[in-house]
Amino acid sequence: MIYTCTFTPSIDYTVYLPEFHPGKLNRTEEVYYFPGGKGINVSRVLNRLQTKSIALGFAGGFTGDYIRDFLKAEGVQTDFIATNEPTRINVKIKADSESELNGPGPHTTQEQQKELLEKIKELKADDWFVLAGSLPDSIPEAFYQAVAASCHKKGIHFVLDTSGSALKQLIDTKPFLFKPNQQELADLFNTTINTKKEAIFYAKRLIEQGIKHVIVSMGGNGAILVTNDAVLIAEAPKGQVVNTVGAGDSLVSGFIAAYAQEKDINEAFRYGIASGSATAFRTDLCEQKDVDALVSRVTLYPYTEEDVN
Ligand SMILES: Nc1ncnc2c1ncn2[C@@H]1O[C@H](COP(=O)(O)OP(=O)(O)OP(=O)(O)O)[C@@H](O)[C@H]1O
Numbered sequence: 090m091i092y093t094c095t096f097t098p099s100i101d102y103t104v105y106l107p108e109f110h111p112g113k114l115n116r117t118e119e120v121y122y123f124p125g126g127k128g129i130n131v132s133r134v135l136n137r138l139q140t141k142s143i144a145l146g147f148a149g150g151f152t153g154d155y156i157r158d159f160l161k162a163e164g165v166q167t168d169f170i171a172t173n174e175p176t177r178i179n180v181k182i183k184a185d186s187e188s189e190l191n192g193p194g195p196h197t198t199q200e201q202q203k204e205l206l207e208k209i210k211e212l213k214a215d216d217w218f219v220l221a222g223s224l225p226d227s228i229p230e231a232f233y234q235a236v237a238a239s240c241h242k243k244g245i246h247f248v249l250d251t252s253g254s255a256l257k258q259l260i261d262t263k264p265f266l267f268k269p270n271q272q273e274l275a276d277l278f279n280t281t282i283n284t285k286k287e288a289i290f291y292a293k294r295l296i297e298q299g300i301k302h303v304i305v306s307m308g309g310n311g312a313i314l315v316t317n318d319a320v321l322i323a324e325a326p327k328g329q330v331v332n333t334v335g336a337g338d339s340l341v342s343g344f345i346a347a348y349a350q351e352k353d354i355n356e357a358f359r360y361g362i363a364s365g366s367a368t369a370f371r372t373d374l375c376e377q378k379d380v381d382a383l384v385s386r387v388t389l390y391p392y393t394e395e396d397v398n
């Protein structure tokens with residue numbers, strides 16, 4: 090089974106308007122209330138790609154209920170630990186440019202954390218565990234380490250797409266897949282990354298630390314995949330961008346769905362890129378038909394020093 094885990098879910102209140110003027114009254118033209126948070130997005134896309142998963146994490150209050158009900162109606166199985174406060178609402182403004190306003194993560198009690206850890210300890214070898222989204226500072230780093238250690242010990246496919254101060258220690262547990270975007274990778278090394286060549290340089294350092302696959306997503310510029318044996322470059326298909334929120338999560342879902350079926354890294358990477366782009370070209374997350382239509386438009390090629398910058 091594939092489990093996703095979102096410590097910091099959200100409702101993504103997504104609004105469209107022609108122009109956004111900070112400091113003024115803005116009236117929106119279209120609004121959406123999507124369940125969000127990175128692990129939840131991964132579960133929603135997996136479901137659309139005919140791949141079952143169970144969404145774990147914390148959810149509370151009326152917003153938590155909304156997320157549970159929405160996911161249930163879509164056919165996504167959930168097993169959230171209830172928190173004492175409402176889950177955050179993140180505001181996504183789609184105007185002449187994209188702006189985001191993300192709330193803080195939840196406060197959780199030690200009992201709630203323990204309850205979640207107990208669920209994670211029930212996972213079995215060959216299960217997948219996707220830890221995605223920001224890691225609240227209110228939870229001690231030892232907790233995240235216990236989660237990662239439990240996955241490592243049992244031979245679970247551990248997928249990491251998180252940010253926060255605990256990330257460095259989680260990397261030490263040698264995940265199966267780590268998917269930062271360009272900025273997150275740069276932050277990890279306290280540097281700036283402007284080119285694919287630079288992204289490859291830092292991704293290779295993570296591979297040396299024992300991570301099996303590193304995918305660095307680079308928005309409309311595609312992504313790179315680095316493993317012990319190969320470095321692949323992917324160019325994303327071009328199209329009309331509507332909403333890039335969740336594009337990275339869709340990449341992770343596409344990769345896992347294809348890899349779990351075919352066990353072919355190159356094809357999994359290609360399917361992941363198609364999924365990310367298919368989401369960027371829609372209001373909500375991608376559907377399987379959008380992804381299938383884009384797969385043949387993803388260009389993949391092996392890295393050589395000369396032709397990449
Ligand atoms: N403008 C775009 N045009 C085409 N494809 C895109 C575009 N933006 C994103 N994508 C696709 O989605 C993938 C992931 O995008 P990105 O690097 O923006 O992820 P991210 O920053 O992790 O996103 P999020 O955190 O919102 O999920 C890219 O590798 C690419 O395949």
Ligand SMILES: O=P(O)(O)OC[C@@]1(O)O[C@H](CO)[C@@H](O)[C@@H]1O
Nearest residue numbers: 099125126127179191222223335
């Ligand atoms: O605040 P975090 O946890 O870093 O990111 C949360 C978030 O921006 O990520 C998802 C897109 O990847 C959205 O659904 C959600 O609002």
